Structures are given as C-alpha cells and as structure tokens.
Amino acid sequence: MRPVPWHPKPIPTVWLDHKTGVGVDDSGASVQPRIGGRRKYPNLADLLDTALARGAQRLMLTGPVPDPVPGQDKHWLVVPTPQWTPLVHWLGTPPTGRFEHEVTHSRLEVRLAAEWFGTATVTPAQARAAWAATADALRASDRKAELFLSPAATGTNLWALSLPRTIDPEPLPEDVAELLHRTAGQHRIEHLTTGPAACTCGGCRPLVDLAETPRGAFAYTDGRFMYASLCRELGTGPVTRLTGPQAAELIERDPFCRARFRVRFTVPDYWDHVGLLGVQHENVRDGWHYPNVPGAGGECWADAVEVRLALDHGWTVEVLEGLSFAKGRVLDTWADRLVRARRRAAEMPGLDLPVRRATQAALRAILIQGIGAFASRGRETTRVVWSARDVPAQYAHDVRRYGEAFVYREPARGLSGNNAAYQRIELAAQVWARGRARVLSCPSALSVKLSFGAWTTVGALEVDPTTLLGINGDAIFTTSVEPWSLPTQYGGGDDGREGRLRLQGFLPDVKLPASAAERNKLREQAVAAGIDGALPHSPNASEETTTGA
Numbered sequence: 326m327r328p329v330p331w332h333p334k335p336i337p338t339v340w341l342d343h344k345t346g347v348g349v350d351d352s353g354a355s356v357q358p359r360i361g362g363r364r365k366y367p368n369l370a371d372l373l374d375t376a377l378a379r380g381a382q383r384l385m386l387t388g389p390v391p392d393p394v395p396g397q398d399k400h401w402l403v404v405p406t407p408q409w410t411p412l413v414h415w416l417g418t419p420p421t422g423r424f425e426h427e428v429t430h431s432r433l434e435v436r437l438a439a440e441w442f443g444t445a446t447v448t449p450a451q452a453r454a455a456w457a458a459t460a461d462a463l464r465a466s467d468r469k470a471e472l473f474l475s476p477a478a479t480g481t482n483l484w485a486l487s488l489p490r491t492i493d494p495e496p497l498p499e500d501v502a503e504l505l506h507r508t509a510g511q512h513r514i515e516h517l518t519t520g521p522a523a524c525t526c527g528g529c530r531p532l533v534d535l536a537e538t539p540r541g542a543f544a545y546t547d548g549r550f551m552y553a554s555l556c557r558e559l560g561t562g563p564v565t566r567l568t569g570p571q572a573a574e575l576i577e578r579d580p581f582c583r584a585r586f587r588v589r590f591t592v593p594d595y596w597d598h599v600g601l602l603g604v605q606h607e608n609v610r611d612g613w614h615y616p617n618v619p620g621a622g623g624e625c626w627a628d629a630v631e632v633r634l635a636l637d638h639g640w641t642v643e644v645l646e647g648l649s650f651a652k653g654r655v656l657d658t659w660a661d662r663l664v665r666a667r668r669r670a671a672e673m674p675g676l677d678l679p680v681r682r683a684t685q686a687a688l689r690a691i692l693i694q695g696i697g698a699f700a701s702r703g704r705e706t707t708r709v710v711w712s713a714r715d716v717p718a719q720y721a722h723d724v725r726r727y728g729e730a731f732v733y734r735e736p737a738r739g740l741s742g743n744n745a746a747y748q749r750i751e752l753a754a755q756v757w758a759r760g761r762a763r764v765l766s767c768p769s770a771l772s773v774k775l776s777f778g779a780w781t782t783v784g785a786l787e788v789d790p791t792t793l794l795g796i797n798g799d800a801i802f803t804t805s806v807e808p809w810s811l812p813t814q815y816g817g818g819d820d821g822r823e824g825r826l827r828l829q830g831f832l833p834d835v836k837l838p839a840s841a842a843e844r845n846k847l848r849e850q851a852v853a854a855g856i857d858g859a860l861p862h863s864p865n866a867s868e869e870t871t872t873g874a
Contacts, residue, residue, distance in 0.1 A: 326496045328485035328746040333471055338456075339381040340438065340449035343388040346372055348449035350379050356449075369435075370406040373424055376433055383474070387438045387452050389445045402435070403709055403727035409433075411709040416732075434474065441476055443686035447679060454676070455683035462670040462684065463691075466662040476687065480695015481747045487658040494655050494749070495562030501648060502750050505585075506702065508626035509754035510603055510613045512798035513761045517599070520839035524614045528592075528621030529600065532790045533804070535837055541804040543832040544859065545851045548763070548799035550667055552692050554824025555759040556660035559583065559752055560650025572647030576629055576636075583650040583755070584629045591622040591641040598790045601635045601765070602627055602642075628758030634766060637779075638786075656752060663692050664823055700753040703737035764799050767826050769818025771809055783809040783818055783826055794837065795844055799826070802844055806831060806859040815860055831859040 339356055341348035346358025346367035358367045359374045367375065376384040391401045402414055402422040412423040412432070422435035438452040439445045447455065456472065463470035463479075469486050473479045497505070516522040518533040548554075560583025567575060572586050590602050600615025604623035616623055624645075627635075635642050670676075670684045710716060710731050716724055720733040767784040774780050785793060785801050787809065794802040810828040811817025819827035830851025838844035 326746045327488065327493050328481070330469070330485040331473075331482050332469075333473060336383045336474070337379075337381045338383040338385055339376045339379050340385045340387060340453045341372055341375060342449055343372075343386045343390050345388075346375055348387070349453050350381070351453070353450070353453065369401065369404055370409060373406060373409050373426075373433055373435075377426060377429070377431055382431075382433060384433055384435045385438050385449075385452060385456075386435065387445060387447055387449050390437065398725050398727045398732075400727055403730050403732060405711075405729070413735075414707040414709060415704065416707045436474070441687045441690055442683035443690065444683070447683050451677075451679050451683060454680045455687060458670060458673055458676060458680060458684040459687040459691075462666040462673070462688065463662075465669045466665040470662075475694065476690035477694035477698040477701075480691040481698045483662065483691070484656070484659045484695065485747075487662055489654065489658060492653060492655060494653065495651075496748075497562050497564055497751055501564050502748070504626075504648075505750045505754050506700070508605075509585075509700075509750065509757065510605070510761075511697070511757050513603065513615070513764060513796050514612065514798070514841070515599070515615060516795045516838075516841045516844065517793050518795070518837065518839060522840040526606070526614055526616070528616035528618050528623070529614050530618050532599070532793045533837065535839055538804070539837060540834060541837055542806070543794075543835050543837070543847050543851055544803045544806045544810070544828060545830040545848050546801045546803070546807065546810045546826055546828050548767070549819075549821075549825050549827055550664065550689060550692065550823040551760060551763065551799040552696055552756055553660045553664050553667075555756045555763065556656035557654075558652050558657065559655055559755050561653050561655050561749070561751055563651055564751075565649040567647035567649055569643075569645050569647075572649075573644040575647065575649060576632060576644065580629075580633050582629050583652050584647050585626055585754070586629065586632050586647040587624070587626050587645045588632055589622065589624045589643040589645060590635060592616055592619050593639050593641070594619045596640075599765070599785055599793065599796070601638060601640060602631060603761070628755060628762075630759055630762040634762050650751060655749075656756075659695075660692075663688060667823070696753050696756050698747065699749040701748065705737045706735045708733055708735065760799055763824075764796055764801065764826075767824070769809055769825060770813050770820035770822075771818035783807070795841065797841070800848075801826070802838075802848070804837065811856075811860065828856045828859060830854055831856050833858055 337351060339348055339350050344366055348356045350356055356379060358371055359378055360367045360371050400416055402420055408427050409424040410427055412425055415421040419437050419440035425432050438447060442455055460472050467486055470483055473482060517531050519531045519535050523531045575582050575584060596619050600617035602625055603613040603615050604625045605613055632642060667685060667688045711729060713731055716731055716733055723733050725732045765784050765786045766782040768780060769783045772780045772782060785796055788803055788807060792804040809818040810826060813820045819825045832851050832854055835847055838847055
C-alpha cells in the first residue's frame with residue numbers, strides 16, 4: 326500500500342483579479358479582460374473567455390469574491406456562462422469551478438488564490454510570484470516536488486516522494502479506520518465568552534462574562550508552522566485491540582505510547598479552567614465540546630497524549646478499551662522537508678513582503694491541508710444544469726435552485742487504487758490530537774526540566790482563565806498579553822522555532838467578542854496592528870517578529 330508519487334505536467338495558468346479581470350499569465354505578461362456587451366467589469370463568462378484566449382487550463386482569481394448569502398441560493402460560480410458548460414463543481418470552502426467550452430471543448434478549472442495564500446488581498450502579479458517562490462522552496466527540499474491543483478494534493482504527493490523506501494505502512498483494518506473516522510475530531514474550536522455562542526450542554530461554562538467585562542485588550546497568539554512539529558514518530562499499522570485493563574496498563578507503563586483509548590472522565594471539583602477532553606454533541610453535525618464544570622463528565626475516544634494530559638492534571642479517567650499502534654517514522658521526512666522549504670522561503674532574496682508572506686502561507690496550507698487529506702474518503706461533487714429534466718431521478722430530492730439553475734450533489738465515492746494508499750486516517754487523527762494537547766501545554770524557549778522529569782510549558786492552561794476568550798486550532802485569544810508569547814529578546818519564549826506559540830497581534834482596547842465571527846474580525850485587526858504595542862520598553866519590533874507566518 327505504498328503511495329506512488331504522481332508527476333503532473335505543468336498547467337497553463339492565468340492570474341486575474343475577480344473584479345477587474347486584469348492580471349498576468351505564467352510568463353508574467355500583462356493580461357487584459359475580454360469584456361462582452363457594454364459592461365464596465367467582466368462577469369464570469371468574460372473571465373473564462375479571457376483565460377481561454379491565453380491558452381490557460383486553470384484560472385486563478387485574486388481579490389474578494391461574493392460570499393454566499395445565508396438563506397439565499399446565490400453563488401458566484403452558479404451563473405449563466407454562454408458557450409461554457411459547467412462540469413463538476415465544488416461549492417464548499419474553498420470553492421472550485423470546472424467548465425468546458427462548447428466549441429473548442431477546452432476545459433478550464435477556476436480556483437481562488439486565497440486557497441493557497443490565505444488572503445484575497447494579493448494582486449495577480451504577487452500571487453504568480455508567490456506561486457513560483459513556493460515551487461522553488463519545495464524543490465529546494467525535494468527536487469521532484471511539484472505544485473498540484475490544490476495544497477492538499479501537493480502535500481500528499483510530497484509525502485509519497487518523501488516516504489523512506491524501508492517503510493511500507495500497513496493499512497488499518499476497515500473497522501478500525503471507520504472507528505477513527507467517526508471518533509477522531511479535528512482541531513479544537515471553542516468560544517469561551519458568555520453570549521449566544523456559549524455551549525448550552527450544562528457541562529461547559531464560559532470563562533469570560535461579557536456583562537462584567539464588556540471591553541478589554543485583545544491578544545492573538547498562535548503556533549508557528551505548528552503541525553510540522555507534531556509529526557514525529559507517529560503510530561501506524563499494525564494495530565492491536567486492547568481490553569480496558571490492557572489499555573490502562575499500557576498508558577501507565579508507557580505514557581508516550583502510540584494509542585487511542587475509549588475513556589470515561591469526570592471534571593475535578595477544584596477545576597476552573599478549560600476542558601481537557603472533547604465529547605461529540607448528540608447531533609454530531611454540531612461538532613465537539615469540552616466539559617469543564619466540576620462534576621461534569623463524558624465518554625469519548627481520545628489519543629494517549631490527551632488522556633495523559635488529563636491524568637497529569639488530576640482528572641478522574643477510567644480507561645474502557647484501546648487501540649495500540651506501531652511506532653514509525655512515517656511523516657518525519659515529510660515534515661522536515663516542509664520545514665526546510667519554509668526556511669528557504671524566509672531567506673529568498675528579492676521577495677517583497679506580501680509575496681514572502683503569501684509564500685509562507687502557501688507552505689502552511691500544504692502542511693495543514695495535506696494532513697487533512699489523509700482523512701479524506703473522497704469529496705462530494707456539485708453539478709449544475711439549466712433544466713429540471715437534466716436532474717437524475719435519484720438526486721431529485723436534493724435539488725436547490727440558484728436563480729435559473731438547478732444544482733444537485735453527488736455523494737463522495739470511495740477511493741481506490743493509488744488514491745486509496747493516501748487514506749491514512751491514523752496519521753491525521755494523531756496530528757490533530759497532538760495539536761489539541763499542544764495548544765493547552767506547549768514547550769517553549771523558557772521551558773526548564775523539573776526535578777521529577779517533566780518540563781515546564783506554556784499554552785492555554787498557563788493563562789488566567791478569566792482572560793481566555795477562545796481557542797481555534799493552535800490559536801489562543803486572551804484579554805491580556807502572556808509574557809511567554811513574546812520573542813526571546815523581550816524575555817518571552819518565542820525563539821523563532823517551528824511549533825512555538827507566539828504573539829501575532831494586539832489591540833489595547835476593544836469591545837470583547839460575543840461570537841467566533843466577531844473574534845475573527847478582531848483577529849484580522851490585531852494582525853494588521855502587529856505586536857509593537859505589547860512589547861516592553863521598545864516601540865520597534867523586527868519585521869520577522871511582527872510578520873512571521
């Protein structure tokens with residue numbers, strides 16, 4: 326089941342601004358839009374025609390695109406496109422459109438540059454430059470590396486290139502893989518203020534009362550290229566099923582075992598902080614919550630690193646059964662090469678700041694989406710037709726109207742052949758679990774070894790709980806600046822290494838967020854403001870300190 330690397334041919338691409346249609350092609354030559362009628366700005370068909378005229382097979386759009394309107398069936402990809410037939414779309418996030426020209430039968434894929442670069446603010450020329458810089462950085466770490474249609478495909482193919490010849494990871498039994506798919510959550514997403522976003526299960530309580538503290542500072546801290554630091558010696562097949570006593574003995578004997586456990590837990594009476602173990606809501610579509618009310622509890626599957634963290638903090642944890650994996654270096658080389666690529670991008674001469682940031686963001690997307698792709702079981706597709714008669718009978722119950730268009734979804738099909746070799750849910754599940762544990766308790770340049778062998782850490786558990794606004798993946802939002810989040814030159818724990826939690830932005834006085842959406846807006850404002858206002862004794866921080874991606 327070793328994955329076989331793909332070797333794609335270059336895809337002719339044009340980079341256009343969504344609003345104006347102005348852009349560049351692969352060579353950097355200027356592209357002007359072909360606008361039909363008497364319109365001032367191009368519509369989607371004009372953009373497709375512009376790309377076709379340059380011989381492109383891929384259209385990358387920069388600039389903001391209209392967001393789907395809640396309650397209204399409108400989407401910028403589902404509009405009339407004369408002479409272009411819509412093929413299989415993906416209307417999720419990020420969206421992808423596929424079209425075929427009715428005369429030439431040329432096919433064109435439409436994607437957003439923000440999928441790679443994390444922002445819509447780059448210009449077409451900057452996006453093209455960042456694309457080239459990303460490709461150069463990857464090839465510097467692996468000469469066979471190529472950029473694919475998506476960051477996820479790029480990441481998984483890089484894994485196939487990097488997998489040592491001596492390693493042939495054994496696939497999981499189907500029942501174990503299915504169990505992981507059902508019970509392994511992704512990164513932690515939790516809003517911790519009172520208000521409409523607060524969890525109402527009864528076992529979770531918000532930590533910041535907005536009635537008592539409506540305003541305050543806003544500090545945004547997150548991990549630098551965090552996932553790359555979590556890929557060491559992951560567990561993979563063969564897998565061994567464990568009874569409750571066997572599982573309890575394993576985690577007691579080997580705290581660093583590669584294993585997952587089904588546990589029943591209770592929050593201690595003295596607990597006044599965030600929850601440590603995640604439980605799925607009764608409606609699994611609502612995601613996960615983290616009970617933190619003393620006496621509350623639950624039952625869940627959790628990785629050994631999460632169970633160990635709860636035990637170390639005095640939680641009552643009963644181990645009911647487990648799965649033990651073999652330790653291997655399945656992702657070590659892959660992560661090392663991405664780290665080298667990122668460092669290469671930071672050192673490339675001649676890149677202006679927006680291009681350098683975009684390049685680092687692209688490498689981060691490859692890392693994060695590559696991990697997510699290991700858990701993929703295929704993707705559902707969206708088809709667009711302009712007559713109800715063209716909707717297959719089996720999908721008639723799921724049709725939505727977008728103006729004059731009829732849109733239906735075809736469910737994901739299972740992966741087979743070489744694609745199936747990339748299905749490694751156990752790898753994704755472990756990295757996600759390590760990430761959930763690491764945002765709570767993370768090593769830093771300030772860490773020291775204690776007398777009983779443990780190391781001091783930083784992270785959400787080291788934050789005053791009355792200041793903790795929320796957690797999103799490896800991001801922590803607080804109403805005060807944590808000294809450990811500062812660069813080492815200011816007495817903090819950020820020495821520039823991958824995996825360090827570091828301050829990304831600071832706002833001194835804002836209305837505190839009642840929802841994740843409000844919090845995300847403050848995050849953007851904080852990043853724009855930088856961290857100068859949080860640094861002691863000096864208003865000036867280095868470019869690397871304030872802008873490291």
